Amino acid sequence: MKRTIRTSALTVGALIAALGLPAGAARADTAAPRIDLRVLLVSDGGPATEAIAAELDTAGTPYTEIDLDRADRPAIDAGFLADTVDGRPRAKFQAVVLPNDNPFAAGSAEMTALAAYEQTYGIPQVDAYTYARPEAGLQYPAYGGYSGSLDGVQAEVTGAGKAGPFGYLDGAVPFEDNSPTVNESYAYLSTPAAGADFTPYVDAPIPGTSKRGSLVGEYRHDGRRELVVTFVYNQYQQQFRLLARGIVEWMTGGVHLGASRNYFAVHVDDVFAADDRWDTQLNCTPGDVDCANGGGTPNPIRMTSADVDYATAWQNSHHFTLDMVFNGSGSVDQREDNNGVDQLADKLIADRDQFRWVNHTYTHAFLGCEQDTTVVPWRCTTDADGSTKWVSRTTISDEIANNRAWARAAGLPLDDSELVTGEHSGMKVLPQQPDDNPNLAPALADNHVTWLASDNSRESGQRSVGAALTVPRYPMNIFYNAGHRAEQVDEYNWLYTSRAQGGSGVCEDHPDTTTCLPAPLDAATGYSGYIVPMETRIALGHVLSNDPKPHFIHQSNLAEDRIAYPVLSGVLDGYDALFADNTPVVNLRMKDIGTELQRRAAWQAALRAGQVTAYRVGDTVTIQAPSGVAATATLPTGTQLAGSAFGSAYAGEVSGWAPSSGTPLTLTLPASAAAPATHATRPAPATGPAPDTRVPTGVERQVPFTEKHFTAKH
Structure with missing residues (x-):
């Protein structure tokens, strides 16, 4: 849609003067302008500009968004873009993001002002999604190019891209093709226009030719630089997630507030204990609360010492460390039942330095309300006056302390600040328990617990539980009660098919559940052919989204058929195929993840309150944040803070936090x-x-849209 913009009588020359710099010789370094570390993002409400906004939000990079559809928006003129501070010319924005190469009406004074601003201060411009045309440095697609879908196409980073802003990638940029019935991408592939100073950074084959067309490239003209992107995307798509870092680094010159890394941590719950097994006939889990009246015969799943050897070898081959979230009573019970023998515990304790260890309470007891399990689903028991009966503070404290004491006796290296309660109990569980157990926070304080795991599918944000902060964890749809592939598929079919197909009907009751199946999976191929690719894609999506939250599975998934490994290997092997060695997966322990989330929340609050000031003058960057709020930035390698190296290396730069x-x-x-x-x-x-450019409906939303799923127990 075209927009009519109020015009101005300012000429280009007058605009340059208004922007604060003369139209004569270049200024001396002593009079270098101040460039504020803030991005101007001009949005048309489309998915491409919103994706870049999401990337800046997640990283903690400040920006000002101008919505072109709002009648009350400010006009983009010389005064909006630049002024003078303490006698020094100031550029208020270090980069400009536009929906395309020119989203304004013909003769727009706003586009003229932006062009003058960019040329005067050396400010780069990102064209978030634009048509391939000579005005953007490219031939029209009709002249030997291509317009259409790129679903399933593998694009590549060019040599210039690897030497430039996309050097953190190995080369391949695969485009998603998640659904055969949904058009998930659209692109204009073309070659540089005759005489244009255009460098492709990412390209793809032009169908029907031997040529390659640009998808992302730099166009230099008239003293300006534009990053020209000719494919449309949303913030969830893998192709954008792979390129988002490079887009930001290009437009900021690698000097900006905020930071982005690729994180992956995996918690293995119930170690030393056993997990109850899914009954494929009863469609419930004997021994757990989902089997009415205690039906069925429990048939527990427990790791063996051979499974420990496999876990260690797998870790070493992937340069990755699992977090073993343990219940000491599982070993005590095993020894009592086996004349003092527990080969699994002996092996894990002998190999304890191969893993990280997290307290999961001694017996895995439910620490919320007292449960009435005579009904399915369970409910909270109440006193005669109707008030909820809660597990006591002493019981909660004993569960924490006894597991610590057992770990100390076994020589396990433990951080007492971390805790994962059984089933994340003690915290609210809807619908049965809408409030935290009031005894939980005092018991945590009694035991100096400051980091408490929570279930991200219930509560995605970090919050306080007394003096402790939560660390939300992603549940993987690899079920706790499955040791064999066939069990996993059978339960998956039960959960995600209709009642008419023999399923639970949860998808009929909750139609927004996106793991629903049109038909039951094949028992022999359903796990490897459907569940593994689905779970791999979901988890890798988290890794590529600057999201440090851990994922969690259960010890049963490392036993028997070891069904977790195809997914975990898929994530790490898939990642290694995409990224260069200078951009490794960051594998943090729970307290470090909690600290990262805490710092981000404080930083984002300071940004929203306008309490952060940052700018560059020549080779000096100045950042001012409120006292006690750590500042975060991404800067070139070799940057110094108070005479010492700033940050740590990642993706060819340094980034980190500064108190x-x-x-x-x-x-x-x-x-x-x-x-x-x-x-x-x-x-x-x-x-x-x-x-106008085409935006298919498949790009307006994620395919699959989001990770919403139902599981019987976490």
């Missing part, structure tokens, strides 16, 4: 990090508005 006392932090960039070039020559007039 703030409320006074400005001064960082010195290396000599190799040149300041943005400014140009004194007059820019060419802005071109006409970009043509």
Whole structure:
């Protein structure tokens, strides 16, 4: 849709003067302009600009969003873009993101102002999704190019892309094809226009030709630089997630607030204990609360010492460490039943330094309300006056302390600040228990627990439980009560098919459940052919989204058929095939994940409150944040803070957190990090508005849209 914009009488030359720099020779370094570390994002409400906004949000990179559809929005003019502070010209934005190469009406004073601003201060512009045309440095697709879907196509980072902003990738950029019935991508593939100074960074084969067409490239013209993106995407799609870092690094020159890394942690719950097994005839789990009246015969699943050897070998081959979340009473019970013998515990204790260890309480007791399990689903028992009966503070404290004492006796390296309660109990569980057990927070304080695991499918945000903070964990749809592939498929079919197909009907009752099946999976091929690819894609999506939250499975999934490994290997092997060695998976323990989430929340709150100021003058970056709020930034390798190296290496740069006392932090960039070039020559007039581009419905939403699923127990 085209928009009519109020025009201005300012000429391009007058705009340059209004922006604060003369139209004469380049300024000396002593008069270098101040460039604020903030992005201007001009949005048309489309998925591409919203995806870039989501990337900036997650990283903690500040931006100002202008919604072109709002009548009350500010006009983008010289005064909006630049001014003078303490006698020094100031550019208010270090980068500009537009929906396309020119989203304004013909003759727009706003586009003219932006062009003058970019040319004057050396500010780069990202065209989030634009048509391939000479105004963007490319031939029209009709001249030997292509317009259409790229579902399932593998694009590639070019040599220039690897040497430039996309050097953290190995090369391949696969486009999703999650559904045969949904058009999930659309692109314009074309080659550089005759005489254009255009460098492709990511390209793909042009169908029916031997040529490759640009998908992402840099167009340099009239003293300006544009990153021209000619495919549409949303924030969830893998192709965007792979390229998002490079888009941000290109437009900020690798100097910006906020940071992004790729995280993966896996908690293995119920270690030393056994997990009850799914009964394929009863469609419930004997020994657990989902079998009415205690029906069926329990048939528990428990790891063996051979499973420990396999876990260790798998870790070593993937350079990855599992977090063993343990219940000590499981070993005590095993020894009591086997004349003092527990080969699994002996092996795990002997190999204890191969893993990280997390307290899961001694017996895995439910620590919320007292449960009435005579009904399915269970309910909270009540006193005569109707008030809820709660598990006591003493019981909760004993569960924590006794497991610690057992671990100390076994020599397990333990961090007492971390705790995972059985089934995340003690915290609210809807619908049966809408409130936390009031005895939980005091018991945590009694035992100095500061990091408490929660279920991300119930509560996705970090919150306080007394003095402790939660660490939300992603449940993987690899069931706790399955040791064999056939059991997993049978339960999956029961949960996610209709009643008419022999299923539970949960999808009929909850139609937004996206793991629903049109028909039952094949017992022989359903796990490897459907469940593994689905769970791998979901987990890898979290890894690529700068999301440090851990995932959790159960010890049963490392036993018998070892059904967890195809998914875990799929995530890590898939990741390794996409990323360069300088961008490894970050594998943190629980308290470090909690700290990262806590710092992010404080930083985001300070950004929203307008309490952060950051800017660059030449090779110096100044950041001021409230006292006690750690500041985060991504900067070139070699950056110094107070005479010491800042941050740690990742993806070819350094990033990290710096404590703030409320006074400005001064960082010195290396000599190799040149300041943005400014140009004194007059820019060419802005071109006409970009043509409308196609956005298929499959790009307006995630396919699958989100990770919502139902499980009997976590």
